[in-house]
Amino acid sequence: METTSVDVLVVGGGATGAAAAYDLARRGVRVLLVDQNDLTTGTSGRYHGLLHSGGRYVITDFDTAVECITENMILRRIAPFAIEDTGGLFVATSQDPDDFPARWAAACARAGIAAEALTPEQARALEPALTRDITAVYRVPDASCDSFDLNHGFITAARTYGGDAWIYQRVTGFLTDGDAVVGAELEDTRTGERRRVHAACVLNATGPWAGVVAGLVGLDVKIRLDRGSMVAMNIRWVNTIVNRLRPPSDGDILVPVGTVCVLGTTSIRTEDPADTHVDVSEVSTLLREADVVVPGIRHGRALRAWAGVRPLYEPPAELAQLESGHNVSRRFAVIDHTERDGLRGLVTVVGGKLTTCRLMAEQAVDVVCRQLGVAARCTTADEPLPVPETSPRHYHQLTHRVHRLEHGEMPGALICECEVVTRPQLEARIAAYGDQPVALDDLRRDLRLGMGPCQAGFCGYRAAGILHAAKGLSPGEATRALSAFVGERFRGVRPLLYGHQLRQFYLDELIYRRTLGLDALLALDQPQPEGVSDAGSEA
Amino acid sequence: MMHTASDTVMSDHTLSLIELTAFTADHCVKCNICTSACPFAKVTPLFPGPKVVGPQWQRLRDPDAPSPDHSLDYCSSCGICTLVCPHGVKVMEINTQAKAKLVETHGLSLRNWFLARNELWGRLGTPLAPLANFALRNRLVRWAAEKVIGVSRRAPMPGWAGYTFRGWWQRQLRDHPRPEPVSDADRVVYFHGCSTNTYEPHIGKLAVAILEHIGLHVEVPPQTCCGLPAQSNGDFPGARRYAQTNIERLADYARRGIPIVGTAASCMTAIKGDYQHVLGLDGAEARLVAAHTYDFMEFVWKLHQEGRLPTDFHPIHQELPYHAPCQLKAHGFGRPALDVLSLIPGLKLWEIDADCCGIAGTYGFKVEKREISEAVGWPIAQQVQEAGAEVVVCDTETCRWQIQALTGGTAIHPVVLLAEAYGLSVDDYRPPVRADKRRAPAPTGVW
Ligand SMILES: Cc1cc2nc3c(=O)[nH]c(=O)nc-3n(C[C@H](O)[C@H](O)[C@H](O)COP(=O)(O)OP(=O)(O)OC[C@H]3O[C@@H](n4cnc5c(N)ncnc54)[C@H](O)[C@@H]3O)c2cc1C
Ligand code: SF4
Ligand code: SF4
Ligand code: SF4
Numbered sequence: 001m002e003t004t005s006v007d008v009l010v011v012g013g014g015a016t017g018a019a020a021a022y023d024l025a026r027r028g029v030r031v032l033l034v035d036q037n038d039l040t041t042g043t044s045g046r047y048h049g050l051l052h053s054g055g056r057y058v059i060t061d062f063d064t065a066v067e068c069i070t071e072n073m074i075l076r077r078i079a080p081f082a083i084e085d086t087g088g089l090f091v092a093t094s095q096d097p098d099d100f101p102a103r104w105a106a107a108c109a110r111a112g113i114a115a116e117a118l119t120p121e122q123a124r125a126l127e128p129a130l131t132r133d134i135t136a137v138y139r140v141p142d143a144s145c146d147s148f149d150l151n152h153g154f155i156t157a158a159r160t161y162g163g164d165a166w167i168y169q170r171v172t173g174f175l176t177d178g179d180a181v182v183g184a185e186l187e188d189t190r191t192g193e194r195r196r197v198h199a200a201c202v203l204n205a206t207g208p209w210a211g212v213v214a215g216l217v218g219l220d221v222k223i224r225l226d227r228g229s230m231v232a233m234n235i236r237w238v239n240t241i242v243n244r245l246r247p248p249s250d251g252d253i254l255v256p257v258g259t260v261c262v263l264g265t266t267s268i269r270t271e272d273p274a275d276t277h278v279d280v281s282e283v284s285t286l287l288r289e290a291d292v293v294v295p296g297i298r299h300g301r302a303l304r305a306w307a308g309v310r311p312l313y314e315p316p317a318e319l320a321q322l323e324s325g326h327n328v329s330r331r332f333a334v335i336d337h338t339e340r341d342g343l344r345g346l347v348t349v350v351g352g353k354l355t356t357c358r359l360m361a362e363q364a365v366d367v368v369c370r371q372l373g374v375a376a377r378c379t380t381a382d383e384p385l386p387v388p389e390t391s392p393r394h395y396h397q398l399t400h401r402v403h404r405l406e407h408g409e410m411p412g413a414l415i416c417e418c419e420v421v422t423r424p425q426l427e428a429r430i431a432a433y434g435d436q437p438v439a440l441d442d443l444r445r446d447l448r449l450g451m452g453p454c455q456a457g458f459c460g461y462r463a464a465g466i467l468h469a470a471k472g473l474s475p476g477e478a479t480r481a482l483s484a485f486v487g488e489r490f491r492g493v494r495p496l497l498y499g500h501q502l503r504q505f506y507l508d509e510l511i512y513r514r515t516l517g518l519d520a521l522l523a524l525d526q527p528q529p530e531g532v533s534d535a536g537s538e539a
Numbered sequence: 540m541m542h543t544a545s546d547t548v549m550s551d552h553t554l555s556l557i558e559l560t561a562f563t564a565d566h567c568v569k570c571n572i573c574t575s576a577c578p579f580a581k582v583t584p585l586f587p588g589p590k591v592v593g594p595q596w597q598r599l600r601d602p603d604a605p606s607p608d609h610s611l612d613y614c615s616s617c618g619i620c621t622l623v624c625p626h627g628v629k630v631m632e633i634n635t636q637a638k639a640k641l642v643e644t645h646g647l648s649l650r651n652w653f654l655a656r657n658e659l660w661g662r663l664g665t666p667l668a669p670l671a672n673f674a675l676r677n678r679l680v681r682w683a684a685e686k687v688i689g690v691s692r693r694a695p696m697p698g699w700a701g702y703t704f705r706g707w708w709q710r711q712l713r714d715h716p717r718p719e720p721v722s723d724a725d726r727v728v729y730f731h732g733c734s735t736n737t738y739e740p741h742i743g744k745l746a747v748a749i750l751e752h753i754g755l756h757v758e759v760p761p762q763t764c765c766g767l768p769a770q771s772n773g774d775f776p777g778a779r780r781y782a783q784t785n786i787e788r789l790a791d792y793a794r795r796g797i798p799i800v801g802t803a804a805s806c807m808t809a810i811k812g813d814y815q816h817v818l819g820l821d822g823a824e825a826r827l828v829a830a831h832t833y834d835f836m837e838f839v840w841k842l843h844q845e846g847r848l849p850t851d852f853h854p855i856h857q858e859l860p861y862h863a864p865c866q867l868k869a870h871g872f873g874r875p876a877l878d879v880l881s882l883i884p885g886l887k888l889w890e891i892d893a894d895c896c897g898i899a900g901t902y903g904f905k906v907e908k909r910e911i912s913e914a915v916g917w918p919i920a921q922q923v924q925e926a927g928a929e930v931v932v933c934d935t936e937t938c939r940w941q942i943q944a945l946t947g948g949t950a951i952h953p954v955v956l957l958a959e960a961y962g963l964s965v966d967d968y969r970p971p972v973r974a975d976k977r978r979a980p981a982p983t984g985v986w
Contacts, residue, residue: 234564234565234598235561235562235564235565235597235598236598239601239602239603259598259599296558300562300565301565301566397601397604398598398599398600398601398604399599399600399601399604399605399606399607400607401599402596402599402600402607402608403607406607406608406609406610407609414587414591417569417590417591417595418569418595418598420599452595452598453567453568453569453598454568454569457569458569500565500566500568503568503626504568504569507568507569507570
């Protein structure tokens with residue numbers, strides 16, 4: 001069995017793990033990060049897309065609010081390539097409690113969140129889609145953040161400081177020596193190959209899986225799993241983030257992300273960290289709530305729905321008393337298992353927000369470094385991240401891709417028409433994987449293939465043909481690749497089978513089932529192996 | 540994508556954004572029906588087609604950023620895409636709004652400014668008609684115009700009539716004052732458009748003669764260019780100024796329930812639909828005017844359906860090809876010219892199987908687009924030649940000029956045949972004097 005040795009193994013390639021790997025590398029620690037999937041495919045790839053100003057938590061969770069505004073300013077500075085400075089609005093309507101805005105504004109002032117009061121007219125001049133029923137409205141420094149770009153920024157930076165990251169490597173068990181963890185066992189989730197990594201310390205940054213992973217060495221880490229759903233609307237109804245100005249509850253935020261406008265979220269308790277299904281009732285809630293601030297939006301076209309699971313950390317006793325996850329602290333915990341469980345060499349970091357990932361990483365890495373006896377201090381807030389190779393993808397600069405295509409900088413046949421992906425782009429991306437296997441879904445995350453209104457109805461089969469040629473796939477492999485891809489795309493459409501998207505789905509279904517006979521082709525071939533990649537970077 | 544520059548000109552009428560043109564992009568299922576119907580995408584690789592530049596790229600346009608477009612310029616705004624889309628996407632309207640943004644970003648070329656000011660040239664050229672016409676027919680001048688400003692030397696050019704329709708109408712009113720009608724229900728407003736005013740006044744004269752023959756009291760209020768040439772060149776501020784002027788001048792008639800009819804089918808489409816869906820002018824007045832606006836043949840057919848059209852036609856023994864201009868198709872009312880002319884004994888019309896003649900307002904005048912324009916219109920020339928026809932019937936002026944250029948024959952407005960069948964002549968025209976025994980029965984209520 002192949003064995004590797006590092007100082008620290010970071011488990012989990014979400015925002016927290018990636019920021020931690022970068023932090024460790026900057027402090028001169030030899031670090032390896034692993035994820036069971038591609039990067040940013042856990043909660044970080046399924047989140048709402050909002051770089052919080054903290055306004056949302058200022059009443060219910062003041063400390064988190066302060067952390068958010070501080071980290072918001074830091075991330076804007078160090079990762080501008082991942083952030084679109086949309087600004088945010090907090091809008092109260094006559095349906096909302098009328099004593100709330102004043103209390104809220106006062107709390108913002110205390111937290112250091114610049115909340116500028118606007119008149120309803122000013123707000124509507126900024127965002128004509130807003131309701132006429134505005135009783136109070138403030139502008140705050142919210143922003144929209146591409147977690148995929150941010151994560152790649154952290155990983156690229158970690159690599160420049162000598163760190164590394166392996167994907168599709170699942171930790172299946174820990175290596176122990178007496179009362180110390182000394183590494184982990186990995187399994188390649190695509191090939192089944194096993195290997196070992198020896199490490200002086202392991203950082204468990206597996207978000208909703210943190211309890212499961214800690215359980216691998218018999219530890220009991222209680223995490224409240226809270227599933228939240230989101231719906232992406234076909235077009236950007238607003239160019240500013242719009243929050244309801246009321247105590248946090250379901251469906252109170254609209255986030256413009258790239259080409260779409262994401263409505264979210266809900267909060268439903270779950271026991272399974274991989275529970276990403278969406279209930280039709282959640283879709284109705286999200287549309288109904290968004291329609292209060294942006295009238296008409298519920299009749300618009302919804303493209304896709306998905307869910308993510310929040311890893312909320314709270315001491316168990318208090319957890320039980322609370323009904324809804326919206327009121328559970330978004331604060332995070334860094335658990336030093338030496339102190340708590342008498343087990344050295346393992347630290348768990350869990351909870352928090354994507355917005356506070358750098359801070360969580362800093363505090364977790366402080367604990368790790370204490371165990372290692374490393375004195376270096378955190379410097380991740382000091383310097384901008386290098387721009388990652390895959391970025392800036394400019395997805396939030398709406399006009400970027402059309403401009404390049406139209407001005408001859410991106411020649412070649414259009415494969416994904418909705419999201420403007422050309423044949424040479426696809427071929428270059430496939431080539432970049434070398435002899436690693438490539439799924440169409442990987443290309444989706446890299447290039448946004450199949451993420452437009454038709455949800456791969458027209459580009460899926462084209463891209464499968466290109467993949468087939470580039471990778472020399474057998475017809476059976478190509479068929480399965482296509483089937484896995486469109487299967488996953490359609491999964492996200494299923495909760496939205498009404499109105500516009502129903503018509504689209506029916507056309508797509510006719511293309512794949514009736515014209516291409518995809519089901520029949522699959523039946524001709526041997527049964528499909530369990531797919532591993534089901535996720536990521538949804539908006 | 541969102542609230543585009545043009546959409547923000549919402550006035551007193553409050554729309555939910557979902558009702559706006561840009562948001563119809565939401566309905567697109569990517570079926571490509573529009574792409575296969577677009578007459579222009581068919582003949583040039585420079586244009587990726589309606590679906591791509593329309594609903595698809597609409598999602599990727601940003602009202603606050605410069606226009607990323609380029610190939611959009613090859614869309615002619617003919618409107619076939621909007622007509623065929625089974626899902627209600629206002630493709631042409633989306634494209635035209637995006638063109639305005641293109642112009643906002645890059646400015647309006649001198650040539651396009653020139654083409655957008657048809658109305659001005661019509662007026663300026665009139666007193667100089669012989670000279671102006673000579674210049675237009677002069678090869679050297681045309682060559683220079685192509686080189687210097689980019690107006691194709693092969694594009695069909697109208698000739699100035701040397702007098703205006705409005706001038707003629709003023710003299711008519713002076714020489715033969717018409718008695719005031721008993722009620723507004725007998726009134727009709729005639730919208731002549733710029734071409735009729737300066738290049739083809741005889742069409743306006745025929746239209747007036749027909750309306751008066753039917754027994755209606757014609758009013759020709761002050762009016763200006765419909766704004767379509769400016770609009771399709773992306774000059775929205777210019778187009779809106781024209782549109783506003785017309786709306787103001789026509790609103791009072793519309794309020795009184797008086798129909799507004801015009802012989803330039805494309806102008807009427809602009810007033811009926813584009814003011815609202817392209818220029819974003821959707822105040823109550825604009826809507827009211829739109830609701831009372833009719834294409835001439837549509838109006839005549841409506842009269843017939845109401846039993847108000849005299850049918851004392853002389854037979855015309857001819858078989859003629861008819862071309863329905865795209866701007867007319869865009870009304871979505873079928874082929875009223877064919878319906879009306881079918882009432883004339885002996886007259887047989889057959890419809891040419893072609894989407895568009897290729898001129899598309901000012902598109903076919905542009906040097907870089909002339910070849911495309913001719914390729915689009917070619918099926919018309921072929922069918923007309925095969926049939927050995929010398930005269931083509933067609934409702935819009937630019938189409939008629941294009942058809943003449945393509946076929947070498949003549950193209951006429953349907954009013955020419957209608958007037959002939961009624962036995963009307965406009966040389967030395969005198970209005971019929973029969974206020975007492977009006978042919979049209981007394982109207983019942985408002986139109
Ligand atoms: C619906 C929703 C909306 C949200 N919206 C926002 C928002 O708008 N703004 C904001 O700031 N925050 C938001 N959050 C919170 C934020 O997304 C999370 O706090 C953050 O993404 C957590 O990141 P993480 O790295 O800790 O976990 P994750 O991103 O889940 O990363 C954990 C990783 O560990 C990997 N892993 C698990 N087990 C193993 C194993 N055994 N071996 C190897 N790898 C393993 C997983 O594959 C995964 O990639 C939202 C959360 C939800 C659920
Ligand atoms: S605009 Fe209409 S016709 Fe064209 S692809 Fe979309 S749905 Fe089809
Ligand atoms: S308006 Fe005419 S030219 Fe433009 S895309 Fe539509 S069909 Fe094609
Ligand atoms: S000019 Fe005539 S036929 Fe031609 S594009 Fe217009 S309306 Fe179409």
